[in-house]
Amino acid sequence: MAKVKSLADLKRMKEDLQSKMDLREKSNAPDSILQVKVGMATCGIASGAKEVMNFFIEESAKRGIAAVVTQTGCMGYCYAEPTIEVKMPGKDPIVFGDVDVKKADEIIEKYVKHGELVDGIIPVNYNTID
Amino acid sequence: MHILICGGTGCRASKSELIQTNLEDALKAKGLEDEVQVVTTGCFGFCEKGPIVKILPDNTFYIEVKPEDATEIVEEHIVKGRQVMRLLYTDPDKKETVSDAKNMGFYKKQIRIALRNCGFINPENIEEYISRDGYGALGKCFEMTPQDVIDIIKKSGLRGRGGGGFPTGLKWEFASKNEADQKYVVCNADEGDPGAFMDRSILEGDPHSVLEAMAICGYTMGADKGVIYIRAEYPLAIERLKVAIGQAREYGLLGKDILGSGFNFDVEMRYGAGAFVCGEETALIHSMEGLRGEPTVKPPFPAESGYNGKPTNVNNVETFANVPVIINKGADWFSAIGTDKSKGTKVFALAGKINNVGLIEVPMGTTLREVIYEIGGGIKDGKKFKAVQTGGPSGGCLTERHLDTPIDFDNLLAVGSMMGSGGMIVMDEDDCMVSMAKFYLDFTVEESCGKCTPCRVGNKRLYELLDKITEGKGTREDIDLLRNLSAVIKDTSLCGLGQTSPNPVLSTIENFYDEYMAHVDDHKCVAGQCKALMQYVVDPELCVGCTLCARNCPVDCITGERKEAHVIDVEKCIKCGACMDKCKFNAISIQ
Numbered sequence: 001m002a003k004v005k006s007l008a009d010l011k012r013m014k015e016d017l018q019s020k021m022d023l024r025e026k027s028n029a030p031d032s033i034l035q036v037k038v039g040m041a042t043c044g045i046a047s048g049a050k051e052v053m054n055f056f057i058e059e060s061a062k063r064g065i066a067a068v069v070t071q072t073g074c075m076g077y078c079y080a081e082p083t084i085e086v087k088m089p090g091k092d093p094i095v096f097g098d099v100d101v102k103k104a105d106e107i108i109e110k111y112v113k114h115g116e117l118v119d120g121i122i123p124v125n126y127n128t129i130d
Numbered sequence: 131m132h133i134l135i136c137g138g139t140g141c142r143a144s145k146s147e148l149i150q151t152n153l154e155d156a157l158k159a160k161g162l163e164d165e166v167q168v169v170t171t172g173c174f175g176f177c178e179k180g181p182i183v184k185i186l187p188d189n190t191f192y193i194e195v196k197p198e199d200a201t202e203i204v205e206e207h208i209v210k211g212r213q214v215m216r217l218l219y220t221d222p223d224k225k226e227t228v229s230d231a232k233n234m235g236f237y238k239k240q241i242r243i244a245l246r247n248c249g250f251i252n253p254e255n256i257e258e259y260i261s262r263d264g265y266g267a268l269g270k271c272f273e274m275t276p277q278d279v280i281d282i283i284k285k286s287g288l289r290g291r292g293g294g295g296f297p298t299g300l301k302w303e304f305a306s307k308n309e310a311d312q313k314y315v316v317c318n319a320d321e322g323d324p325g326a327f328m329d330r331s332i333l334e335g336d337p338h339s340v341l342e343a344m345a346i347c348g349y350t351m352g353a354d355k356g357v358i359y360i361r362a363e364y365p366l367a368i369e370r371l372k373v374a375i376g377q378a379r380e381y382g383l384l385g386k387d388i389l390g391s392g393f394n395f396d397v398e399m400r401y402g403a404g405a406f407v408c409g410e411e412t413a414l415i416h417s418m419e420g421l422r423g424e425p426t427v428k429p430p431f432p433a434e435s436g437y438n439g440k441p442t443n444v445n446n447v448e449t450f451a452n453v454p455v456i457i458n459k460g461a462d463w464f465s466a467i468g469t470d471k472s473k474g475t476k477v478f479a480l481a482g483k484i485n486n487v488g489l490i491e492v493p494m495g496t497t498l499r500e501v502i503y504e505i506g507g508g509i510k511d512g513k514k515f516k517a518v519q520t521g522g523p524s525g526g527c528l529t530e531r532h533l534d535t536p537i538d539f540d541n542l543l544a545v546g547s548m549m550g551s552g553g554m555i556v557m558d559e560d561d562c563m564v565s566m567a568k569f570y571l572d573f574t575v576e577e578s579c580g581k582c583t584p585c586r587v588g589n590k591r592l593y594e595l596l597d598k599i600t601e602g603k604g605t606r607e608d609i610d611l612l613r614n615l616s617a618v619i620k621d622t623s624l625c626g627l628g629q630t631s632p633n634p635v636l637s638t639i640e641n642f643y644d645e646y647m648a649h650v651d652d653h654k655c656v657a658g659q660c661k662a663l664m665q666y667v668v669d670p671e672l673c674v675g676c677t678l679c680a681r682n683c684p685v686d687c688i689t690g691e692r693k694e695a696h697v698i699d700v701e702k703c704i705k706c707g708a709c710m711d712k713c714k715f716n717a718i719s720i721q
């Protein structure tokens with residue numbers, strides 16, 4: 001490990017390291033950031049939920065979006081797996097169905113970044129899954 | 131996702147390391163080892179219900195986890211997203227499970243400054259400390275003059291957490307003003323109070339915060355050497371410190387020219403043999419020098435002539451742990467917490483007859499009632515609260531009428547106890563106050579270094595008097611004698627040990643005078659703890675004469691004909707309780 005030679009070095013290092021600790025810091029204040037829950041029961045995993053989850057984890061980090069991506073149990077929409085629930089700070093959660101990597105990309109670009117709705121929303125009057 | 135596992139001494143003793151291995155194996159089996167990070171942390175404070183496992187980001191707090199629960203946690207929670215209900219904490223009042231620690235009574239009233247990283251970061255990974263502003267405070271100090279830094283600490287109102295409560299900034303200023311070719315920063319990690327484990331937990335859970343603060347202190351006073359004096363009975367804390375010192379050196383955060391500032395600082399460790407008196411700063415310094423661990427007269431204070439005769443600043447572990455936060459967040463932020471003259475928080479080791487035993491950190495000014503009933507969850511088994519002991523062997527016993535006293539240095543002193551280093555032992559109706567005082571005196575007699583007569587001989591006499599009272603042989607004169615002797619010991623002892631050792635006696639006489647009188651006049655121990663004052667008696671109404679007790683008495687002191695009431699010879703009875711256990715008719719009781 002290279003030595004930390006100056007305060008600027010230390011600050012840079014802290015910033016690099018922060019993304020690793022992000023998840024822990026943010027679970028202290030979960031309402032202030034984007035939360036994505038991926039349905040990862042048998043039905044979800046069988047239809048590719050794991051790839052979608054990895055995609056969200058990697059891409060949100062790459063694209064500089066602060067997000068907590070977690071897995072959850074079966075959401076009860078097995079006909080539309082993989083399903084994900086996206087909760088933007090201060091908004092109601094929205095569930096998307098049939099999400100593949102391409103759809104996930106669209107969700108990040110359109111919904112998360114610009115608040116535009118994309119196809120595939122499962123219209124529900126349901127309570128968030130906890 | 132992250133899985134945090136407590137690696138504190140308490141949880142380790144119940145196999146938390148094995149839980150970690152099992153979790154890692156279970157994750158591997160599911161191919162999740164890259165997605166889920168498993169992290170060992172320091173103590174969460176809730177040691178009573180350990181081992182603790184916490185799952186993030188959903189903040190699920192699992193208690194009393196066993197190694198064999200690991201698979202279920204992974205398969206149910208991690209894979210399927212379903213909490214393992216049986217491992218959640220159940221609120222004893224509402225009888226509901228609580229999954230997020232934030233909603234547990236134990237954590238609600240706490241503010242964590244000194245314990246900020248305990249149970250959150252991996253203490254053996256400097257990068258996790260750095261990611262939470264670690265060593266940033268030190269860097270910030272280099273951009274200020276030493277006096278500026280001292281002024282911040284002074285303004286924050288931080289006072290020593292080792293017991294005395296001396297203003298830390300002022301102490302640093304004295305040490306900085308004394309010129310010398312060599313100066314030292316010493317961290318007092320002796321922690322000798324029976325039952326106290328605040329400092330141990332900080333060192334185990336967040337060793338870098340102490341190292342960083344020692345470097346900051348070194349910068350203010352112009353010292354390039356730091357020494358941590360730690361008792362050898364703390365192997366895990368020692369291990370974590372070693373790792374931390376090694377990593378800090380590797381990253382250039384200890385050693386020469388730290389962060390390009392031109393300031394050099396390094397830290398080494400000294401091991402104590404666990405004598406209580408070696409926590410006293412002059413004795414500690416002598417012990418470090420290889421001399422006998424005996425206190426010497428102050429002045430000279432260590433700030434003038436300490437380790438190797440050089441200016442030395444001694445601070446407690448918890449005091450140091452507060453420093454980086456104060457630098458980062460500012461003096462005003464810190465001084466907004468707490469009471470008028472005691473700022474910030476205090477860590478307590480909560481123990482005794484209380485539901486939630488553990489380590490807590492509360493703002494100064496929190497009342498004893500809040501600590502005992504809200505954080506501590508009240509008295510065990512629905513018994514009645516009797517007293518709370520603070521300040522360890524130097525402190526006193528407080529009662530019901532003190533419960534609404536806001537806890538701070540001055541308030542505790544005013545009611546005849548003291549803050550001490552933060553031990554807090556709760557007692558219920560079954561605890562005898564004379565025996566309690568005797569317990570502490572037994573400790574001080576054992577730990578007195580013997581240098582001065584009032585402490586060496588006086589405490590022994592106090593102990594004997596208390597013993598006499600618990601044996602039912604005490605008189606009213608003995609109580610007066612206890613009082614007078616206590617006053618002499620307090621006035622004439624050389625060091626803090628002797629000056630405070632009579633406090634448990636004086637405060638129990640003051641607050642529980644009736645109980646002393648009952649022992650002396652009526653030969654009764656209301657708590658039923660003093661064996662000599664108990665009598666086993668047979669109720670002739672209830673006894674059916676089955677002879678079972680007589681056949682089980684080890685000293686054959688029960689007599690009686692078959693089918694007739696039996697009698698216990700109280701002179702011969704050794705109070706073993708065997709007869710009472712055996713009797714099926716509840717005919718035997720203690721009086």
Ligand SMILES: Cc1cc2nc3c(=O)[nH]c(=O)nc-3n(C[C@H](O)[C@H](O)[C@H](O)COP(=O)(O)O)c2cc1C
Pocket residue numbers: 289290291292293294295296298318319320321322323406407408409410411412444445446447449450551625626627
């Ligand atoms: C008998 C006795 C035992 C002590 N034990 C400790 C101890 O275990 N840890 C500690 O930090 N201070 C202990 N002290 C207090 C120290 O002498 C000293 O005041 C303290 O370390 C200063 O640090 P602070 O200003 O940060 O509290 C003890 C004092 C006495 C008289």
Ligand code: SF4
Pocket residue numbers: 407424425577578579580581582583585586623624625626627628629
């Ligand atoms: S008061 Fe007790 S412990 Fe302190 S120096 Fe005297 S004999 Fe030793």
Ligand code: SF4
Pocket residue numbers: 668672673674675676677678679680695696712713714715716717718
């Ligand atoms: S065991 Fe109980 S009932 Fe039987 S003789 Fe003894 S006191 Fe009486």
Ligand code: SF4
Pocket residue numbers: 666682683684685686687688698699702703704705706707708709710
């Ligand atoms: S307490 Fe023990 S010694 Fe006393 S009477 Fe009962 S059995 Fe015998």
Ligand code: FES
Pocket residue numbers: 136137138139140141142172173174175176177178180181182
């Ligand atoms: S040691 Fe695990 S919670 Fe204290």
